[in-house]
Amino acid sequence: MKEYDLIVIGSGPAGFSAAMRALDFGLKICIVEGAHLGGAGIMNGALTSKTMYELSMDYAVAARTDRGYRSGSLSVDFEMVIKTVIHAAKEKQYQMLSQIETFSEEKSSSGSLCLKKGWAKFVDPYTITVTGHDATETLKAKNFVIATGAKPRKAPGLEIDHERIINSDDLLSLKKFPERMLIIGSGIIGCEIATIFSNFKQTEVHLLDRANRVLPYEDDDVSQFVSKNLEDNGVIIHHTAHLRTINKYPDHLEVILDYDAGNSKVIEVDVALVAIGRVANTEKLGLSNIGVQATERGTIEIADHCVLRDGNNICHIYAAGDISGHTQLYSVAEFQGRLAAEQIADTPSYPLDYSHMSTLMFFKPELASVGLNEKQLREKKIAHKVAYYSNKLVNRAIAMRSTNGFIKIIVSNEEQPRILGMRAGGPQASAYIVSVAHLINQGNSLQEVLKIFYPHPSLAEVFRNV
Template identity: 65%
Template sequence: MSISKDSYQFDIVVIGSGPGGFAAASRALDFGLDVALIEKKHLGGTGIINGVLTSKTMYELSMDYSVAARIDRGYRASGLVVDYGKVRNTVLEAAREKQYQMRSQIETFTNKPDLGNLSLITGHARFMNESTVEVKDKDRTLIVKGNYFIIATGSRPRKYPDLKTDGKRIITSDDILSLSKFPERMLIIGSGIIGCEFATIFSNFKQTQVHLLDRANRVLPYEDDDLSRFVARNLENNGVKIHHTARMRCIREYPRHLEVVLDYDAGHSKVIEVDVALIAIGREPNTNDLGLEAIGVEPDKRGYLPTTETGKITSSKGFSNIYAVGDISGHANLYSVAEFEGRLAVEDIMGKICYKPDYSNMSTLMFFKPEVAAVGANEKTLQKEGIGYRAVYYSNHLVNRAIAMRNTNGFVKILISNDKKQRILGMRAAGPQASSFIVAVAHLINQGNSVSEVLKIFYPHPSISEGIQESMRALVSKSIYKPVAFPENITVSQWNPGDPPTQIMD
């Protein structure tokens, strides 16, 4: 690193230390580069604070509490209590643990030119031109120059039109850890993954009456109806009150409560009283005040930055040294995608690309009760694209490991091509350990494996993954337990272009 009075020069400048930015900076070290990592707020970004790690830590704690509160397994925990302040401290402890791991690596590579050099700079970065950013932090201003730039500024909670948040009673996911206690009553506005996850968390602790506002007639609107119904049913069984086909007209604030007016598509209205309203209607990219006009970049209508396949920004001024990765690229708001894109950008800069991204088969985890995992296509996507398929639904009620765990609430659903190749196209799974075996199916999809090839594998017994084996067998009429004997637990169907849309599970 060469330093003048107020100017620094680097090989690569990374703006944002979230999963995409930190992965990019770490990959750059593999090439022995001189790297600057600029972070405005918290090291680790939303991947650590007010995002993935903190929300999933809270989820795990809520699931532990939920299991401890069960009384149907031959034992009972007495005197079970929960304190929100202590839960919050545990969540923050997890975040600090990961941040110190990141700091340890940064310190290891600070002023170590023989290893590659990594410098952490705090402040808000703004482009002055294609080779320079201005970094402001309180009363200090630095000029940082780079041969290449990687923008990894992530995303933030999307605002609800005409509704102001105060961080106390009308909040977003950024404010969850600012709560001082469990709300007695909470309204969650938005029934996508984020809304359903927080509905699961707060209903698990049994300290909060949770209302979930579902503008469409089903939660998780991008998934198939069967999965949406499954998730909704489990939320309701967990105590969540779902308001289907309703929109929020207004929130009236009173000293001791919030009064919410809901308008339903059927024409009637309802007034409910809550203590906290959580806005969870998605996220939007952080592209504000980055000086994008100086580099000839204009976000698209959704706010994402236009990029090539390898993350290089499309600039009207012809610059080819600036990349965008993660949530601002518009591919998917997933931690794994951000990491992949951050690494890919550095590899493209160095001309050392290992493999290009395939966004069609991304694995996704949904932290509900029970957990849900997804990879590849669903029925809705295949029908839209006109691709014929066969589908199987296999309930965990027939899986020995799930029976032994006394936890049979779940299933495996697999889609294969309806042709001679019988390629695996997608899977949805719910129940214990669903997150553990979804990656194996992702590999099968990426490799273009067929059902016949998969059935050559010995699955361990007893394991939850045996549900996959039996699903595959059912697709070719070879399953041990037959659909005709268990019509509620095993269903096989098919769809071809020209057929009416169909769903196989209720």
């Protein structure tokens, strides 16, 4: 029976970052992965969806006719788009495999990595079985990091057939652009997929929004900005609509929607895609064998990244990423994985402050956020002020011929205002959201921001004017 200093269950952003950080401390590490190397962060999540988004944005720019040039014969081949997306994912996977091989047990004298293909299940707190296609192997370790990620949430009463009624994991299995598509769910994932397919202009896109606006957790002006851009891009949004049923016919799907106002509507589509969030992958881990019970949401309770059992830490078993119950972001998973490895190595680390996370939403144009919004501040009864500035007034945006955007900064209502949050929509919003996150994290006043010399012309110059 092979023994390791650390077994990492799952090779997504949380698991792989934990393994690579543990390698820095000279540990002997085994990574167990049941599906794709890199997890959903590579093959069915962040990398593939963003690759497809970038391709769709390139196509949308090429299709424009207001910049002094016009494409004579612009066309798009869905099969080639998917091949390009898969090639990007495999490029990253082979980078990871190269790292694993470079630090294999046979080659590395200080710290090592190995990869086991199969599904892990705890036998006891120090032992797991790994069940692959052909055999089951038993492994032991001094420490574990559980990083099994999440899978698409199922819609109640709706069967996913993975052909015409699909989830986000099935996007790469489509054979062609659907002529008509219904996206069920108007959160970030649903709006991103709606953006991608409406950019290519090959699909009539319907978006089911159960609330009266998309991204309902955001401030109304931000939600309205996203909603208007989707509609301007050709997306048909069904606000305050609920899915009653989908009837299957040989050549189409018949969708019946019920609206809050009391009326109903029947639409015809070719593909329905469910995008109502993701749920943790914990049900097959054998958690009961180590005395751990998942929460109602399927997540694992943690404290300082250690798994909790009966209110007490199991200080050699850690959980990181989507299964931890915190925000399901690639960056959060990586952070948690690294910090778990540092705690295993007894290296001083720092607690994560989840209130200052920056988020990118890949719409047209992109949207970036960090810190609190007005809704959250009103709920917390925190006095604040808001400054709003349009990209129509920013020289760089004018030069780019892309003035559809804004920056919204929320500050505390005190003599030396502190930045509490920011929302930015428009080109390159992702470029300056990190600097604002840093300023929030440092507790700097708005006055400190105004002291900075911003290069001209740049979109970041907007900070000088808000």
